[in-house]
Structure formats: structure tokens, C-alpha cells
Amino acid sequence: MSHHPVRRSTDPEPDREPIVIHPHPLAYLLGLQGVALFRSFNGEFDRAYAEARIAEVRALLDAVDEIGGGVDVPVLDTAEGYDGWAPAYDQPRNLMLEREQAIVWPILESLPVGLSLDVACGTGRHAAHLAGLGHRVIGVDTSPGMLEVARVKLPDAELHLADWHALPVADDQVDTVVCGLALGHARDLRPVFAELVRVLKPGGHLVISDSRGLMEGALLYPMVFEDRAGELGFIRAWVHPTSAYLRAALSLGLQVRSCEEYVGAHGRSR
DSSP, X not given: OEEOOOOOOOOOOXXXXXXXXXXXXXXXXXXXXXXXXXXXXXXXXXXXXXXXXXXXHHHHHHTXXXXXXXXXXXXXXXXXXXXXXXXXXXXXXXXXXXXXXXXXXXXXXXXXXXXXXXXXXXXXXXXXXXXXXXXXXXXXXXOHHHHHHHHHHOTTSEEEEOOTTSOSSOTTOEEEEEEESOGGGOXXXXXXHHHHHHHEEEEEXXXXXXXXXXXXXXXXXXXXXXXXXXXXXXXXXXXXXXXXXXXXXXXXXXXXXXXXXXXXXXXXXX
């Protein structure tokens, strides 16, 4: 995305979501069966497939004692959750990163070299890629643990512990802003987009990626982690449709240059 400057910024909406969730293994398994049955009902599979899924539902209900019950999980501050995840975040089994980078990095490689800001930079994977392309890089994150890892990768970069509602950058300073796999943690996209646009130079580029949630039919996307002390908790995340990103962007004068989605092995977008 590129933009013409518009000045707009508001405080985030008050948080009114539950402070405890109750993930139950049987609820998860039955939910997966429900998704499969909806796909069958909508014509993707035949009668044998539907009957097999119904039989599996019966078997799961019969095994409720063996499967076990759920557990109450309290809300965890986003920074605390990512602090706990930081040592393992870049490990190869994080397939989400590989899929996202395959889409985002070619876009970054197509942009002019300049001053780039990585918002919610985490361990600095996008910032390091930009630095390798010749960009001067600024990174911002709320997690001290993530920034510790980023500083090892980027010892010469300007890294800040800061929130995306108040970036430590002056107006109209940055050629490129990237925000990868993070905006699901924003309940309201509009004030975050406004702050990202504030720091962009006229004609600058904004590159956004997000998972948009994985829970069928859910508005919330709780991410369960352990903090640095090993205490279990969930980080709040919200499922925003693609149209929400477009509305936020267009209202601020951004012009959409590209919109890509990951397509899985069966041709389904993610």
C-alpha cells in the first residue's frame, strides 16, 4: 500500500472481553468434526464421508471420560506471552512464519531502499531481511524478550520498547512500514493504521500481513502461551476480515497496490 498523508489518531477502544477462557479438548475435537460436516453438507463430500464423521462424533462422546475435561485459562498480557514464546519463536516448526515470509519478502524486495520501520518486530525477522537489502531499520515491539532476540540479529539497528499506538518516530519520516502477523492483537484496526500512516512519508509503502484467525465462525482467536515463569495464559486476538483492513487503509488515503493470500495444498486460502 502507498499513501497520501492524512492525520488521524484515536485511543483504542476499552477492552470488554472475558478475562478467563475454558478450552476443552472435546469441544475442540467436536468443533473440527462440525467444520468437516459443514463442508460435506455444502457438497464437497459424499454420503460415506458424512456418515463416517457422524460415527466419529459418537465415538468422541463415548470417550469423554478418557479425553478429559477442560481448564480455565486466564488472560495474559501480550508482552508477557511473547516474552515466554521468544526463545522458540524462530524455530523451524513455526510454519506460519515460513508461509508468511514467502509472500511478504518478495514484496519488500520490490520496494525502494530507504528508512524502514518494523512495527511489532518481534525477533526481528522482517527487520533483518530489510537490513540485508540495504535499508536502515527501526524496530518497535512491546515484548522485551522478543527485542532481546532481535538485538542479537540486529546489533546496529534502532530498536524500541514501544506500543503501536504511540510510535517513537516523527511524522512523515519512514519510507516503508511493515507489520507482520500482529494486527490480530488489535481490537480496532483504525487507530493502529492511523499511527502507521502518521510516520510514513508521502508516497511511502505500508506492508501488512496477518493470519486473520484460524477458528471457524469465531470472532475471537485466543492464543494460549506460557509466560517466562511457565504460567499458562491466553493472549487476546481478534479475527478481522480482509474488508476491515481495506476499510481502515482506504479511509486514511492509502492506495492498495497488492493483496495476497496464502493458498494451502488443497487450493484453500488461509
